[in-house]
Amino acid sequence: MNAPIIDVQVTLSRWPFRRLPLDETPALVEALQSHGITQAWAGSFDALLHKDIASANARLVDECAKHGSGVLLPFGTVNPKLPDWEEDLRRCAEDYGMRGIRLHPNYHGYALDDPLFARLLQLATERKLIVQITTAMEDERMMHPLLQVKPVDVNPLVDLLPTVPGARIVLLNALRTVPAPILPKIIGAGEVYAEIASLEGVGGITNILQHMPAGRLLFGSHAPLFYLESALLKIKESPLTDEQLNGICRENAARVLAA
Amino acid sequence: MLNPPAEIWDLHTHLSGVPGRTPDEKMVNLLGFAERMGIAKQVVFMGMEFSYEPTPEKFRQENDEVLQALSHYHDRAFGFVYLNPKFEKESLDEFDRCVVNGPMVGIKLWVAEHCNAASLDPIIARAAAHKALVFQHTWIKITGNLPGESTPMELAELASRHPGAILICGHCGGDWELGIRAIRPHKNIYADLAGGDPTAGFTEMAVRELGVERVLFGSDAGGRSFASQLAKVYGARITDDDKRLILSGNLKRLLTPILEAKGVKV
Numbered sequence: 369m370n371a372p373i374i375d376v377q378v379t380l381s382r383w384p385f386r387r388l389p390l391d392e393t394p395a396l397v398e399a400l401q402s403h404g405i406t407q408a409w410a411g412s413f414d415a416l417l418h419k420d421i422a423s424a425n426a427r428l429v430d431e432c433a434k435h436g437s438g439v440l441l442p443f444g445t446v447n448p449k450l451p452d453w454e455e456d457l458r459r460c461a462e463d464y465g466m467r468g469i470r471l472h473p474n475y476h477g478y479a480l481d482d483p484l485f486a487r488l489l490q491l492a493t494e495r496k497l498i499v500q501i502t503t504a505m506e507d508e509r510m511m512h513p514l515l516q517v518k519p520v521d522v523n524p525l526v527d528l529l530p531t532v533p534g535a536r537i538v539l540l541n542a543l544r545t546v547p548a549p550i551l552p553k554i555i556g557a558g559e560v561y562a563e564i565a566s567l568e569g570v571g572g573i574t575n576i577l578q579h580m581p582a583g584r585l586l587f588g589s590h591a592p593l594f595y596l597e598s599a600l601l602k603i604k605e606s607p608l609t610d611e612q613l614n615g616i617c618r619e620n621a622a623r624v625l626a627a
Numbered sequence: 628m629l630n631p632p633a634e635i636w637d638l639h640t641h642l643s644g645v646p647g648r649t650p651d652e653k654m655v656n657l658l659g660f661a662e663r664m665g666i667a668k669q670v671v672f673m674g675m676e677f678s679y680e681p682t683p684e685k686f687r688q689e690n691d692e693v694l695q696a697l698s699h700y701h702d703r704a705f706g707f708v709y710l711n712p713k714f715e716k717e718s719l720d721e722f723d724r725c726v727v728n729g730p731m732v733g734i735k736l737w738v739a740e741h742c743n744a745a746s747l748d749p750i751i752a753r754a755a756a757h758k759a760l761v762f763q764h765t766w767i768k769i770t771g772n773l774p775g776e777s778t779p780m781e782l783a784e785l786a787s788r789h790p791g792a793i794l795i796c797g798h799c800g801g802d803w804e805l806g807i808r809a810i811r812p813h814k815n816i817y818a819d820l821a822g823g824d825p826t827a828g829f830t831e832m833a834v835r836e837l838g839v840e841r842v843l844f845g846s847d848a849g850g851r852s853f854a855s856q857l858a859k860v861y862g863a864r865i866t867d868d869d870k871r872l873i874l875s876g877n878l879k880r881l882l883t884p885i886l887e888a889k890g891v892k893v
């Protein structure tokens with residue numbers, strides 16, 4: 369695998385519960401580059417719990433500019449439960465020129481059938497922003513006892529997406545939280561993509577392609593919380609055609625970004 | 628990912644979760660994926676369908692499935708015998724059938740009984756007498772363990788009663804930051820890296836707190852991918868020599884006495 373890779377899920381700053389070997393941005397970028405990852409869509413761990421999300425987004429932009437080496441694309445976070453969240457969205461689009469945003473509905477306390485989410489999705493789509501939805505950050509079984517967060521239920525997307533034409537959704541860590549049999553319904557509800565970071569099972573990519581088209585599958589590592597090598601080895605574990613491999617590793621993500 | 632490539636022995640694989648209708652079909656598929664990932668040898672345990680509290684009939688059937696799967700691949704795979712300590716006599720008989728008089732080299736205990744229970748003692752003593760490895764599943768779930776599901780703290784109790792046994796802490800308790808601490812004082816407990824998310828820092832902490840000799844690579848395939856689990860070793864900030872010990876050297880060292888006793892060249 370020598371072709372360049374687009375990683376749609378990395379995260380900067382500090383995971384709240386432990387230090388991670390690659391949680392300094394220069395070290396992360398060096399690791400990404402050493403594995404042929406030429407672009408990575410970066411959110412911030414600060415976005416999970418910080419109320420001053422505007423400063424978390426500002427730091428994310430700053431960090432990507434200072435240490436990103438042209439690899440990191442900042443994906444700011446908007447929390448629609450915060451007062452005047454529309455201004456955060458405006459800054460992401462207008463001031464920072466971001467290509468997308470990353471949402472954490474479970475950490476921010478709303479469900480996808482909340483009218484606030486519908487409005488956020490509508491406004492983000494009008495601003496041509498990709499909307500990443502992280503369905504889970506980690507395994508619920510080992511969460512901190514004082515911070516147990518259920519995975520996001522993505523079923524409301526089925527009814528919502530037809531009402532928001534042009535919406536581009538990238539689900540993060542959903543291939544563990546969304547059962548494979550209901551995946552076609554979710555992926556088919558609109559322009560919905562999923563990435564491989566938390567995909568499991570022997571020959572995982574081969575298996576999941578029986579439930580969704582290869583054109584909707586993206587490369588995501590969930591580094592630095594996960595070892596970067598996990599996603600890289602998954603594309604080796606499953607026997608894939610060159611077309612599937614190029615699509616998953618790069619072309620699908622490039623197409624989402626260009627739209 | 629190492630140069631030259633590391634020899635890899637996988638401590639922890641299953642027939643369940645692998646495509647195929649028979650043990651033989653599943654084994655072919657499992658080995659096919661393993662080969663793509665450079666895995667030379669693997670340990671297999673439990674049958675085509677898992678059972679929390681197997682009756683003696685059920686664990687015998689599961690072990691028969693593993694024996695069948697192994698039958699064509701004694702050069703590439705080893706088996707551990709699945710037992711239920713709630714059936715002490717039947718478990719000892721099954722150990723004799725599959726380990727003493729058969730090709731298997733260890734025991735797998737899952738969630739039928741807490742591993743600090745006295746009912747384990749004769750089984751662990753018999754395993755130690757035959758140099759068989761004892762793999763005990765453990766997890767610490769903030770969402771609640773299964774009724775008979777063991778923790779690493781319970782395994783530590785068992786270890787202090789059986790200092791001569793080779794005990795493996797399955798999944799390192801899942802919540803590995805707790806599991807590693809719980810087994811740390813007991814030099815005869817080894818850490819299985821398998822079966823949880825590839826969370827960065829796990830392997831580094833295990834090596835730091837236990838010493839590299841006590842850390843073993845396992846995948847828990849087919850439920851898990853080989854990729855996510857190998858990443859825990861390849862991605863760790865440890866030396867290449869340490870990676871080689873974890874990927875095969877340590878397991879080879881632990882299995883050598885029982886394999887040699889069976890006349891298998893290592």
Ligand SMILES: [Zn+2]
Binds near residue numbers: 639641822847
């Ligand atoms: Zn297992």
